[in-house]
Amino acid sequence: MSAVEAQPPCALCMAMRRITMAILPVLVVVGVIVAIWYAAAYGMNRVSTLDTAERRGIEISAAEVFADTMAQERPRLPAPHQVVTELWNTTAGEPILRERRGEYQPNPRSLFFHAYQTLAPTLLGFVIGTLAGLILAIGIVHNRAMDMSVMPWAIASQTIPILAIAPIVIVVLNAIGLTGVVPKSLISAYLSFFPVVVGMVKGLRSPGAMDLDLLRTYSASRSETLFKLRLPASIPFLFASLKVAIAAALVGTIVAELPTGARFGLGARLLTGSYYGQTIQIWSALFMAAICAACLVALLGLIERTTLRRMGLDR
Amino acid sequence: MPEAVISADALDLTFQTNDGPVQALSDVSLDINKGDFVSFIGPSGCGKTTFLRVIAALEQPTGGQVTVNGMTPDEARRARAYGYVFQAAGLYPWRTIEKNIKLPLEIMGFSRAEQEKRVNNVLQLVDLEGFGKKFPWQLSGGMQQRASIARALAFDADILLMDEPFGALDEIVRDRLNEELLKLWARTEKTIGFVTHSIPEAVYLSTKIVVMSPRPGRITDVIESDLPRERPLDIRDTPEFLALAHRVREGLREGHAYDE
Numbered sequence: 001m002s003a004v005e006a007q008p009p010c011a012l013c014m015a016m017r018r019i020t021m022a023i024l025p026v027l028v029v030v031g032v033i034v035a036i037w038y039a040a041a042y043g044m045n046r047v048s049t050l051d052t053a054e055r056r057g058i059e060i061s062a063a064e065v066f067a068d069t070m071a072q073e074r075p076r077l078p079a080p081h082q083v084v085t086e087l088w089n090t091t092a093g094e095p096i097l098r099e100r101r102g103e104y105q106p107n108p109r110s111l112f113f114h115a116y117q118t119l120a121p122t123l124l125g126f127v128i129g130t131l132a133g134l135i136l137a138i139g140i141v142h143n144r145a146m147d148m149s150v151m152p153w154a155i156a157s158q159t160i161p162i163l164a165i166a167p168i169v170i171v172v173l174n175a176i177g178l179t180g181v182v183p184k185s186l187i188s189a190y191l192s193f194f195p196v197v198v199g200m201v202k203g204l205r206s207p208g209a210m211d212l213d214l215l216r217t218y219s220a221s222r223s224e225t226l227f228k229l230r231l232p233a234s235i236p237f238l239f240a241s242l243k244v245a246i247a248a249a250l251v252g253t254i255v256a257e258l259p260t261g262a263r264f265g266l267g268a269r270l271l272t273g274s275y276y277g278q279t280i281q282i283w284s285a286l287f288m289a290a291i292c293a294a295c296l297v298a299l300l301g302l303i304e305r306t307t308l309r310r311m312g313l314d315r
Numbered sequence: 316m317p318e319a320v321i322s323a324d325a326l327d328l329t330f331q332t333n334d335g336p337v338q339a340l341s342d343v344s345l346d347i348n349k350g351d352f353v354s355f356i357g358p359s360g361c362g363k364t365t366f367l368r369v370i371a372a373l374e375q376p377t378g379g380q381v382t383v384n385g386m387t388p389d390e391a392r393r394a395r396a397y398g399y400v401f402q403a404a405g406l407y408p409w410r411t412i413e414k415n416i417k418l419p420l421e422i423m424g425f426s427r428a429e430q431e432k433r434v435n436n437v438l439q440l441v442d443l444e445g446f447g448k449k450f451p452w453q454l455s456g457g458m459q460q461r462a463s464i465a466r467a468l469a470f471d472a473d474i475l476l477m478d479e480p481f482g483a484l485d486e487i488v489r490d491r492l493n494e495e496l497l498k499l500w501a502r503t504e505k506t507i508g509f510v511t512h513s514i515p516e517a518v519y520l521s522t523k524i525v526v527m528s529p530r531p532g533r534i535t536d537v538i539e540s541d542l543p544r545e546r547p548l549d550i551r552d553t554p555e556f557l558a559l560a561h562r563v564r565e566g567l568r569e570g571h572a573y574d575e
Contacts, residue, residue: 210405213373217399218422219392228418232409311409312450 037080044076045069078280086284087111108264111288117265118253119292121181125188126249130242132189133196140197141204141230142222151201158194162187162252167259184265188252192245199241203234236313239304246296254289266292320384320474320506321347321370327378328365328532338531339365340376345525345534349473352500352507354517355525356563357570362532363510363525367476370508371399383474395423397474398467402482404459406451406466412438413447416466423470437465440499457488461495468503476508481516493519494548501544514567518542518559519551526563528570536566 049068053060060068070079078086090111098107106113136154139146166187173183207229215225257267266285273282308314328340340362347353355363368374369381372388383391391397398419406415413434420430438444441461451459460480467475481489493516500507511517517524518540526536540559542550550556 210401210403211407214399214401214405215422216373217371217392217397218419220422224422228422229407232407235409312411312452313409 034080037077038070041075041077041079042066042069045072048072048076074277075279078283082280083283083287086280087287090284106264111269111284114264114266114269114285115288115292118250118257118267118289121184121256122188122246122249122253122292122296124181125185125190125252126192126246128185129189129192129245129249130196133193133241133245134200136193136197137200137204138226140201142226151197154194154197157190162191162255163259166256170256170259184253184256184262187256188249191252192249195241195244195248196238199237199244200234203237203241204230206237207233232311235307235311239300239307243297243300246300247293250289250293250296318349319346320349320351321345321381321508323366323370323379323381325379326366326369326376326381328362328369328374328376340369341531341533343379343532343534345537347506347508347523349506350504351523352497352509352521353523353525354509354511354521355527356511356514356517357527357532357567358512358529360529360532361527361570362529363527364478365532366527367478367508367510371397371476395470395472397476398470398472400460400464400467400475400477400480402479404451404456404463406459406462408451411448411450412443412454412462412465415451415462416447416469419466419470425470433469433471437468440468440502441465442495455488457484457492460484460492464496464499468499472505474506474508478510479512480509482512489516490548496520497546514560514563515551518556518563519546519548524559524563526566526570528567535570536562538562538566 046065046069049060049065049072052068053065069075071082072078075082090109094110095107096110096112097104099105108114136146136150140150141147169187169190170183173179173186204226211229211233212225215229220228253265254267254270256262257265258271262268262271266289269285269288270282273279273285305314323343323345326340326343327338330337330339343362343366355366357363365374369376370383370388372392381388384394384396386394386396406412407418410418416434416437417430420433425433434447435444438447441464443458443461443465446454446458446462451462454462464475464477464480481492484492497520509517509520511520522540522544524536524538524540525534526538527533528535538559542555542559
């Protein structure tokens, strides 16, 4: 064995190797998805390319057909790079504020501006929904009448198509003078309270008979039992619920923007995109929504890890 | 005549289950004197744990009387007459050992300074100094159970009720904890009610051994131990100890004879 071979591999090489091993499978999956997407884009857009060529009476080669399917202005399915370009142009390529008549106003061509228009009611709705869910869950756990009566209604509320009641809510709230962020956030709260109720009822009931007996031997009151046992025990359940709730809140806001003719927001962007056949705009709005959801869930995950570590529950 | 701290008179308790009523306790009468170490031993279903839970007002008897310090169990609980140690340590995992011991003190409204003082006191008593800031999962099973005993001692009740506290621990750890429990008992002069299904444990620890038998749960024998209060572990090899263990075993066998 030579001296060079006998040397242990350097720490940096080992770290690089580990990272490569971790990332490689992810890259492979993403690569496969992108490849399928390109193939699908070619398949779906080919017909219109050929139609156009026929109308103009020109012969085009296979290579030209392929090139055209990747670069149509209004493709049935935009190619990945078209969506990425659109995303780049409408975020990095457009200022969030623009100057008009001497003052700075939000720029409706910036996707960041639309994302903000959607995120603000999402976060407000998430907070309202979480608080409502918490209060309902505490009521359900402590009151038999609420246990019997609230849960069926909560479940029923989720079976109503949100798309059907969103316009009603918006119109009713408009009639009493509520416009802008509040109606949107109420609809997002309507979707996000439910996972919190379900998760927290389970979480608040998670302490075992012995944990509860222990507090009984101290003659602890119901509120002491809630704050010293039930709530801390339910924290892991809370975070699981919050992750579902925040995604639901985002969907709620976007849906609230759809049937009401909102001018700003990711939902509005989807709507105008479909009016004018701007599929690239629709897809980039969809991706922006997905990116927002991923960021929110990741942020919650970070808060979860920190909280559980401080509580000694992260084992 | 020593004063009875816990006194049960013709206690009956019937659970209503889906398979019909189950008589967990039948005509149980017993006096526990101040400073006694009383073990309850018997096969599962004999009502030993149920009896302890009745004393602690965690179960309501369906007949008979029980008094703790001359009060009903409910009143005694509110007067903080007893500390209860469960089969598992039952420490709250999100609280450090220190904060776990503070749990009863917080609920009972002790001042912060008093809480600190008592935590240090009982940690020393169960030989866990320096572990106050640790989370339960960082401690071994035996240490967790000692912490739970510390928690039961923190508010200084005169009575300690222990429901198979060492049942889940291995023999070696158990021996050590038994020895320590005896020292603790000698130092604090508490009255202890101790549920176990181990004959050597019952004989080694107790001044009084209550032998129970199932269906219905009842007391078949009450054995006063004449072993000295000071007991090294090797007392378990003496003829006196073995004679007591033999009598307990006979009592248990007799109880079973009803079934066969």
